[in-house]
Structure formats: C-alpha cells, structure tokens
Amino acid sequence: MKNIPFYLVVLVMLIACWSCKKDVPPKENSDFSPDTINILKGGPAANIDRNKKYPAKGFAEYKITSVKKTYGNEKDSKNGYASIELEYPVFKNITSKEVGDIIKYYIDKYIFYTVKGKSAAPDPEKYVEQYFNDYKEYKKDCKDTTEFFQWELKKNVTVDFCNDKLICLGFYIYHDIGEMHFNTELEYKVFDIRSGAEITLNDIFKYGYENKLNTIAERLFRKLKNLSKDADMSETEWFYLTDGKFELNDNYAVTDKGIVFYYNRGEMASWSDGTTKLLIPYNEIKNLLNSDYFPLSK
DSSP, X not given: XXXXXXXXXXXXXXXXXXXXXXXXXXXXXXXXXXXXXXXXXXXXXXXXXXXXXXXXXXXXXXXXXEEEEEEEOTTOTTTOEEEEEEEEEEEEEOSOHHHHHHHHHHHHHHHHBOGGGOBOOSOHHHHHHHHHHHHHHHHHHTTTOOTTOEEEEEEEEEEEEEOSSEEEEEEEEEXXXXXXXXXXXXXXXXXXTTTOOBOOHHHHBOTTOHHHHHHHHHHHHHHHTTOOTTOXXXXXXXXXXXXXXXXOOSOEEEOSSEEEEEEOTTTSSOGGGOOEEEEEEXXXXXXXXXXXXXXXXX
16 A cells, blocks of 8 residues: 655645635624634734734735746656646735734745645745655655656635735645546635734625625526526536525635635536636625725725
8 A cells, every 4th residue: 555645645634724614603803713723823813903903005015936846757657747836925015014924924824834734934945845855755655656656736826806905815726646636726815904814704794694695696606507596406416505505605705896706626516517706796795895895995
C-alpha cells in the first residue's frame, strides 16, 4: 500500500475546514465562526474589535505576486512532473495597519498553509520547495509504478470587489495528483474594510431576511436553469437539495451588480454539471440590504 504524503492530507483538511458551513442566528454583529477562529488562532483577527472603525482612505492599493514553477518535464509521461502556481495580492495601502494585518493573515494562511497543520513563513520559494520535496518523496515511494506521477497545484487569491466599506476576496484552489477527479474549490470572503471584521449574510441583510431572500433567489435560480415556476426540483435528480427545497449557501461575493452565490462542483449538482453562479441584482433585494453597507459607494 502506498504512503500518502502528509502534505496532501493537510491540504484536503484545509479545504474542508475552509468551506465548513455553520448555522449562525441572526444578530446585528456576527462574530468570526469557530472554524475561522481555529484557522486564525493566535493571529490578529482573533482579538478583533468589530465596533472599532478606522477612517477610510479610499480604495485599497495592492500589487499581485505570482509564482509559477515546474519540477521535471511536463511532456515526460514516464517520469512525470509536478507544477505549482501561486497568485495573490500584497496590499500597499489599506484603511489601517491593523486591517491590513488581518487581511494579510487570511491570505498567508490560505496560500502558505502546509505540512503538519501549520502555516509556513510567507515565503513562496520555501513553499514551492516543500511542495516539490513532498512530490519527490511520494514518487520515491511509488517507484515500482507509474501511477500518480503528475501533480498540479494552483492557489489564487483575487480581489473581486473593493470600496470604502467592503472588500471581497476569492480563494481558489485546484489540485490534481493524477487521479480520476481533480480537486477544485472557490470560496469567497467579505470583510469590513473599516474594521477588518469578516462580514456574513446576517451583516449584509436586515434581520428576518432569510425567507424573502430565498424566495427571490429560487425564482432567479429556476430562470437560470430553465425550470418552470411549478417544476418539482426534488424530482430533478441532478439538484442536491434539502428535503426537495431550494436553499442558498453562505458562499457569497459582493459585486458591482449584486450579490453572487457560488456553488462548487458537487454542491448543487453532480460533479459533471460543474459549478453554479447565481447573481441576485441589487434592485431585487434593495429593501433587504443593511444600510450600513448599501447602497454601494462609487
């Protein structure tokens, strides 16, 4: 039996932890989820003061750091190869140093989370070296076979929206170790750029929004999937629903046009059906939005 590098186990655990969904009761100011606190334990976000607002300095300024390296030859099907791509923003100017530290901590934890369940120093060169070393060890363990000699890892953090109140980051990972299915996931995080607090749906919307929002979202979802308003979704086998009922997840992004809810592969439909991206325009939900964040400033 082949030994799976601990690196891969940790990577899968990170994805599972990052996307873990918890029911949060509606309240004016939602705290970080227990899962997020576990990830950020000991970091600047653990002692955040959500009520402390730093004066906005306008839009955040950042530059993109990009690393792309390959070990071996991609065209050598016999000996295999490993490739890695990292791309993430490094902020030069943001509301305050305190907020900047929190945003950086999230990004570093995601990009550089590695062996033994710990976060490596935010050094892309060291992270790449560790990844290639794990590949070499795995290849050595599998020297009697040609299976799984192709490794590909891509990790991206994107700035999808930013104004003087909110910043939305997208955390994307693609990982392929030569098996039948690759692993891919996109998770969004929205922060109050004035305090650094992570913003949940309970902050974005007014108290008691759930049923109204879900009704609007289901109508738009049916239109997106070409389903009639009377179609029984419980009989549509490629939708994974709770008790045959449509419901939104909490993987959302703030955009210029509206709130986007994103479903990864296998979450709303079968793996082969791919991802689902549901846009709810602001004009559909303007009466449900929290006035502390909306309307969006230009």
